[in-house]
Amino acid sequence: MRLSTRLAVLAAAALATTAVTTAPAFAGQRPDPTTDVRIIAFNDLHGNLEPPSGSSGRVTQSDGTTVDAGGAAYLATHVKQLRSQVRNSLVLSAGDNIGASPVISALFHDEPTIDFLNQLGVGASVVGNHEFDEGYQELQRMQFGGCHPTDGCQFQPQFKGANFPFLGSNVYFTNGLPALLPFTVKFEGGVPIGIIGATLKDLPTVVTPEAIKGLKFGDEVEAIDRTANLLDFFGVKSQIVLLHQGDSTEVEGPNDCKLRPGPAAAIAAAVTPKVDAIFTGHSHQQYNCVINDPAGQPRPVIQGSSFGRLLSVMDLKIDLKTRDVVRSQTKARNEIVTRDVTPDPAVAALVADAKTKAAPIANKPVGTITADLPAAGNAAGESPLGDVIADAQLAGTQSNNAVIAITNPGGIRADLTYKSSPNGEGDGVVTYGEAFTVQPFSNIMQTITLTGANLKNVLEQQWQGTTTRILQISSSLHYSYSASAPQGSRVSNITVNGTPVDPAASYRVSVNNFLAAGGDGFTEFTKGTNLSGGPVDLDALIAYLGTHPNLAPPAADRITRLP
Numbered sequence: 001m002r003l004s005t006r007l008a009v010l011a012a013a014a015l016a017t018t019a020v021t022t023a024p025a026f027a028g029q030r031p032d033p034t035t036d037v038r039i040i041a042f043n044d045l046h047g048n049l050e051p052p053s054g055s056s057g058r059v060t061q062s063d064g065t066t067v068d069a070g071g072a073a074y075l076a077t078h079v080k081q082l083r084s085q086v087r088n089s090l091v092l093s094a095g096d097n098i099g100a101s102p103v104i105s106a107l108f109h110d111e112p113t114i115d116f117l118n119q120l121g122v123g124a125s126v127v128g129n130h131e132f133d134e135g136y137q138e139l140q141r142m143q144f145g146g147c148h149p150t151d152g153c154q155f156q157p158q159f160k161g162a163n164f165p166f167l168g169s170n171v172y173f174t175n176g177l178p179a180l181l182p183f184t185v186k187f188e189g190g191v192p193i194g195i196i197g198a199t200l201k202d203l204p205t206v207v208t209p210e211a212i213k214g215l216k217f218g219d220e221v222e223a224i225d226r227t228a229n230l231l232d233f234f235g236v237k238s239q240i241v242l243l244h245q246g247d248s249t250e251v252e253g254p255n256d257c258k259l260r261p262g263p264a265a266a267i268a269a270a271v272t273p274k275v276d277a278i279f280t281g282h283s284h285q286q287y288n289c290v291i292n293d294p295a296g297q298p299r300p301v302i303q304g305s306s307f308g309r310l311l312s313v314m315d316l317k318i319d320l321k322t323r324d325v326v327r328s329q330t331k332a333r334n335e336i337v338t339r340d341v342t343p344d345p346a347v348a349a350l351v352a353d354a355k356t357k358a359a360p361i362a363n364k365p366v367g368t369i370t371a372d373l374p375a376a377g378n379a380a381g382e383s384p385l386g387d388v389i390a391d392a393q394l395a396g397t398q399s400n401n402a403v404i405a406i407t408n409p410g411g412i413r414a415d416l417t418y419k420s421s422p423n424g425e426g427d428g429v430v431t432y433g434e435a436f437t438v439q440p441f442s443n444i445m446q447t448i449t450l451t452g453a454n455l456k457n458v459l460e461q462q463w464q465g466t467t468t469r470i471l472q473i474s475s476s477l478h479y480s481y482s483a484s485a486p487q488g489s490r491v492s493n494i495t496v497n498g499t500p501v502d503p504a505a506s507y508r509v510s511v512n513n514f515l516a517a518g519g520d521g522f523t524e525f526t527k528g529t530n531l532s533g534g535p536v537d538l539d540a541l542i543a544y545l546g547t548h549p550n551l552a553p554p555a556a557d558r559i560t561r562l563p
Helices: 003-021 072-084 111-120 136-144 220-233 263-270 345-362 384-395 432-438 452-460 523-527 537-547
Strands: 034-042 058-060 066-068 089-093 122-126 171-173 183-188 191-199 215-217 238-244 277-280 286-290 300-304 310-319 331-336 365-368 404-407 429-431 444-451 477-481 491-496 506-512 529-536 559-561
Touching: 034 072, 034 191, 034 238, 034 277, 034 300, 072 089, 072 111, 072 310, 072 345, 089 183, 089 191, 089 238, 111 122, 111 345, 122 183, 122 191, 122 238, 183 220, 191 220, 220 238, 220 263, 238 263, 263 277, 263 300, 277 310, 286 331, 300 310, 300 331, 345 432, 365 432, 365 537, 384 404, 384 506, 384 537, 429 432, 432 537, 444 452, 444 523, 444 537, 452 491, 452 506, 452 523, 529 537
Parallel strands: 034 089, 089 122, 191 238, 238 277, 277 300, 404 506, 477 559
Antiparallel strands: 034 310, 058 066, 171 215, 183 191, 286 300, 310 331, 365 429, 444 506, 444 529, 477 491
């Protein structure tokens, strides 16, 4: 049976079941005409089975204090506690469960993470952009199981796939047929609850073109509304959206709402009032907001940071007669996945197994550092770890006559911490596993020729609407910028090796293949010429660490922010 046909059959079967089971539920009078259902969700786990380290393993509270958080075994305990408190509950994910994962999951093509999600009892997940990192066929393997076509089954003798559906109402084949299930229906408290999944329509800008060949991604609001209307027609009145799109925030606690309005807020304000709650992801932010729907009714919109540090908990009260959510009685919160609880033993055993099997590779020392190398940028956006990675990429492409290296901040997935050595003594040892966690994508370095004018345009593209992405640059490149200046005129004083950039001159610039293809909206890179291949980005970093023992954080002087 073709996949598109199978998807249509599954959707029809779900709706047929709903139509039968949503006949009047009671003839007599009920003492309580409502039922309570708790939704427990998370987003952007990225295979973080072990407690993440550095800033990636902390949650900042409203008062500025931080709490160590995350780790699959702790997350599982929190989920069990939350489920034990109510009679009816669902566990859901807002996407990016896999991809950009630490080595103990990534070495096994994220099979350990899918096994963990099955143990956790996840009922449904929307696809995020990272679910497509290894392509559509690999996503189908994650769903339906089977051994990897090249590497086989290295984690367990068999891989059975996910026990839950991956949803994507706006994911299509190029012929227009659905590539994924748009929704699923779950029954809790005797009431059908529709779960709609939608991923970001701009997904092609944040993955390599080869990974999504043959697919297209439609407007989120149109797809959600179409699916919500279909569910409503068949009597499914309680509806939840898992949206893999998010906004940025000001510094805030897990339950504050200080959004810098972006695509997620716009989608939340436009989606049909038939939808009762929206769980978001992708931006790795923490917020707990209420945004009015098009009918002017308040609707919760929430996101739980990333890496399993928060659980987004929403308590719904559903009218048993109308089978719809009583919006005024919805209660939402983000709960910190603290590490002061007893780790779930079954999940802890799974993580230990993955760690043991990965250890021969993951624990190999590749370098030493003298202090933490954070991934986060300073006020100008320059990151100590970003500086090191860009320098490593420049060093790794010298045979291509590169004079500049530029990397995207989204490709830097974690800090390198001084006290994260295997023996715990803080000796500054960097292991392969730690380096892999920082650069997990296996992007290939490419060197292209850009004019000075192209280079300035690249730097100007760091500001795209409400989104700012400060590229990380090698020590050979310096510039200033004013964020308050008009679009296209923010960057000035560009120099290469101390010499002002000539707009008409040519410069050899090394970037990863994601940026070279115009990823993250940096379309100016596609104008590059004379492309030469280079090493994998992780290999470049490891080689650089090996030749620069006791590496110290570089001086943060490459990017100057002006008033």
